[in-house]
Amino acid sequence: LPFYAPGYKWDKNDLTYKIVGYTRQLGGSTQKLAFRNAFGKWSAETPLNFREVSSGTADIEIDFARYSHGDGNGNSFDGRGGTLAHAFFPGTQPISGDTHFDEDEEWTMNRDAGSNLEIVAAHEFGHALGLGHSNNPRALMAPYYQGYDPDYKLDYDDKRGIQTLYGTPRPT
């Protein structure tokens, strides 16, 4: 079970997220839905709940940025292609859990072109919850974007990693 960052996890099940910035390439409601669905993949396998907030601070802050954008030297984006997005592991820093998307990518939804925002978001949120990369090429947490899949889902590997951190859903 080496596929998660040892020690980094949230110590609560109710997490908040805030969409700080949007891309101009997709409608705002499309982006909200993409993030909601991406969080839903993880909440379906754990006791975690995600709530969007529009003011104040949140555990996970989502934004789009390009090249150097103020979160440390090694974290600059690189224009179209290359790195698509990145996220910070859970923790107590303001940047902990934050997720950034490279604005220079072609962000798409529901079509086989560019980079699918929901799938990339689901990968990044895995990091924001404490997962590292998987060496299973079929896993969502694999380090390479696997292209558009209208029926993408968590691989067994992803479920095993997240449940190691947070356990399984609790009966309501």
Ligand SMILES: CC(C)C[C@H](CC(=O)NO)C(=O)N[C@H]1Cc2cn(c3ccccc23)CCCCCCNC1=O
């Ligand atoms: C998993 C994904 C959602 C997030 C990861 C980054 C990541 O792990 N974030 O948490 C990502 O962007 N991986 C690169 C890895 C990568 C592939 N190449 C690269 C060329 C240069 C730099 C990086 C890459 C070859 C060319 C293809 C470039 C376009 C696709 N890019 C990738 O798959």
Ligand SMILES: [Ca+2]
């Ligand atoms: Ca890029």
Ligand SMILES: [Zn+2]
């Ligand atoms: Zn960043």
Ligand SMILES: [Zn+2]
């Ligand atoms: Zn990653």
